[in-house]
Amino acid sequence: MTNPAVRELLERSNRLGADPRNTNYAGGNTSAKGSETDPVTGEPAELVWVKGSGGDLGTLTEQGLAILRLDRLRALAGVYPGVEREDEMVAAFDYCLHGRGGAAPSIDTAMHGLVDVAHVDHLHPDSGIAIATAADGPALTKEIFGDRVLWVPWRRPGFQLGLDIAAVQRANPQAIGVILGGHGITAWGATSAECEANSLEIIRRAREYLAAHGRPAPFGAAVHTSLPVAERRVRAAALFPVLRGLASTDRPVVGHYTDSGVVLDFVSSERLPELAERGTSCPDHFLRTKVKPLVVDTAPGAPLDEVVARVKELHEAYRADYRGYYERHATADSPAMRGADPAIVLVPGVGMFSFGATKQTARVAGEFYVNAINVMRGAEAVSAYAPIGESEKFRIEYWALEEAKLRRMPKPKPLATRVAYVTGAGSGIGRAIARRLAAEGACVIVADRDFEAARGVAGEIGGADVAIAVRADVTSAAAVVASLRDAVLAFGGVDLVVNNAGLSISKPLLDTTEADWDLQHDVMAKGSFLVSREAARVMIRQGMGGDIVYISSKNSIVAGPDNVAYGATKADQAHQVRLLAAELGAHGVRVNGINPDGVVRGSGIFAGGWGAQRAAVYGVPEEKLGAYYAQRTLLKREVLPEHVANAVFALTGGDLTHTTGLHIPVDAGVPAAFLR
Structure with missing residues (x-):
């Protein structure tokens, strides 16, 4: 049975973490202190349960807690070697753990164990950080809270900060918490309810003070007008692949776009350059956003070519500036520079583009910068925004403990950071391909004329950080452009396109109508052309190469009866592979094809009537068609959607980097379809 103290801690944590006014994601x-029976001695053991490293308060579970013996944790104060060696204390936490399992103790564990109160909260509310980063933060803290909340000067998180806060709490029994300079807040209480109430009181009173005493327009006048929504999204979609390509100079990233009112107000203000240059302050912020963003200094309506050229100049300047920052502060034992590209790009009149190793980290980086905007607004409204210094930021960004945390991250999946756009993905082969690519780490756009089917597949795969659905009628150039624009706005670009949308009508030549011919060619030949053309435009703007895969058919090679329209359009697709491979190779874009045999089970085409038509041609019952196809192959095996998906991954998963213009048969061995 869960200890009551643990149950109360989890409930409090989830409530606090669910409200972004209280703290940011992760x-x-x-923490909570309490006792449990030691299974070795049978005696009560005083314990502290504290959120472990890397967890999120809003979704915290018991498995996310570190459990430590309180007597051993507090005994560490007697062997503490001083602030110059305080990092050694993190390893010592392992000798204080109670039992097995649980999360790894975080750097803030000392704060929670050394403060001699049963329940402790350490939070990063925008209102609290605004006071913490104000130039006259100590005076504001006194004015707002009296002696109920005290000021603790900036100190990097660690054992010494825990000692500092514990000393303040002991010397001020009337206090309910502290403002941590440049960082956030810490509150405590004898009960979980009291601790939560005290945390919320600090946050609420800071917010109310800012609202009551803040001067208007702390960012200055608006010097740019935001583009209208439709125009803004078109401009964002045109810029995003360029920005993503630049932000991927050192390592590939995924993107997130934000044009909320908070962001648009900031990026259109006269003080944008000045305030953005000061950078973020709270460690949680700048570890995800880097010390400062890249600010584009062009007018919202400037010609796109001019903006792109200027962005490239600014990117080079940003990289040089970041290298300078690293070289100014790096020591002989500093970790190597991790990358000089921006995580946040601000574009007046358009919005914010954020980047990360996954869609989630890109989105969260953007959310953290919104937090930073709120902090700057609050601090500037009542004082002046004064974040911690550059050298302190470097000490945290290139902290050995932070480097160790990064090394513990799991190895990325083969398709991590790649954005895949799959047509006809609402069912059958396309669905299997979308699922496989997502399982291998890709962000996936599930494109289908049937939007509800596409949405269902995207929902199976996961949330919007993994897959989105778009309505895509591939016979319409406008619809293709719109769907790829949605893809770009969702993830920053497109790296991998699968032309899978298709249908078939099986008729003899004399019964094939012009409408039959046009429909099949519009969907497969023309549709593949339109998708490839628009995707190539995105890939070329990105400058990151890419993959285009055509799901053709063995019928592109094999001549069969009653199949003239389908076979001819598949042959068209097959030759598009060769033509585009020759043309796009200069841009690093590889174009390959897959030639499946009839995929009966799970196929939308076969379920839509094609199966019955082909079964009639071959004189077998429709339910036996898959077995019939299998028996005519060398391997005597039926081809399923998953087998085609496997081939797509084989082409794009990273092992065939020097392969383009290839067609892979997935037909269990049909001699007539051998390539020659």
Whole structure:
């Protein structure tokens, strides 16, 4: 049975973490002290449960807690070697753990164990950080809270900060918490309810003070007018692949776009350059956003070519500036520079583009910069925004403990950071391909004329950080452009396109109508052309190469009866592979094809009437068609959607980097379809 103290801690944590006014995603930590019977001695053991490293308060579970013996944790104060060696204390936490399992103790564990109160919250509310980063933060803290909340000067998180806060709490029994300079807040209480109430009181009173005493327009006048929504999204979609390609100079990233009112107000203000240059302050912020963003200094309506050229100049300047930052502060034992590209790009009149190793980290980086905007607004409204210094930021960004945390991250999946756009993905082969690519780490756009089917597949795969659905009638150039624009706005670009949308009508030549011919060619030959053309435009703007895969058919090679329209359009697709491979190779874009035999089970085409038509041609019952196809192959095996998906991954998963213009048969061995 869960200890009551643990149950209360989890409930409090989830409530606090669910409200972004209280703390940011994965930011802050909470704790509770209590006792359990030691299974070795049978005696009560005093314990502290504290949110472990890397967890999120809003979704915290018992498995996300570190459990430590309180007597051993507090005994560490007697062997503490001083602030110059305080990092050694993190390893010592392992000798204080109670039992097995649980999360790894975080750097803030000392704060929670050394403060001699049963329940402790450490949070990163925008209102609290605004006071913490104000130039006259100590005076504001006194004015707002009296002696109920005290000021603790900036100190990097660690054992010494825990000692500092514990000393303040002991010397001020009337206090309910502290403002941590440049960082956030810490509150405590004798009960879980009291601790939560105290945390919320600090946040609420800071917010109310800012609202009551803040001067208007802390960012200055608006010097740019935001583009209208439709125009803004078109401009964002045109810029995003360029920005993503530049942000991927050192390592590939995924993107997220934000044009909320908060962002548009900031990027259109006269003080944007000045405030953005000061950078973020709270460690949770700048570890995800880098010390400062790249600010584009062009007018919202400037010609796109001019903006792109200027962005490239600014990117080079940003990289040089970041290298300078690293070289100014790096020591002989500093980790190597991790990358000089921006994580945040701000574009006046358009919005914010954020980047990360996954869609989630890109989105969260953007959310953290919104937090930073709110902090700057609050601090500037009542004082002046004064974040921690550059050298302190470097000490945290290139902290050995932070480097160790990064090394513990799991190895990325083969398609991590790649954005895949799959047509006809609402069912059958396309669905199997979309699922496989997502399983291998890709972000997936499930494109289908049947939007509800596409949405269902995207929902099976996961949330919007993994897959989105778009309506895509591939016979319409406008619809293709719109769907790829949605893809770009969702993830920053497109790296991998699968032309899978298709249908078939099986008729003899004399019964094939012009409408039959046009429909099949419009969907497969023309549709593949339209998708490839628009995707190539995105890939070329990105400058990151890419893959285009055509799901053709063995019928592109094999001549069969009653199949003239389908076979001819598949042959068209097959030759598009060769033509585009020859043309796009200069841009690093590889174009390959897959030639499946009839995929009966799970196929939308076969379920739509094609199966019955082909079964009639071959004189077998429709339910036996898959077995019939299998028996005519060398391997006597039926081809399923998953087998085609496997071939797509084989072409794009990273092992065939020097292969383009190839067609892979997935037909269990049909001699007539051998390539020659």
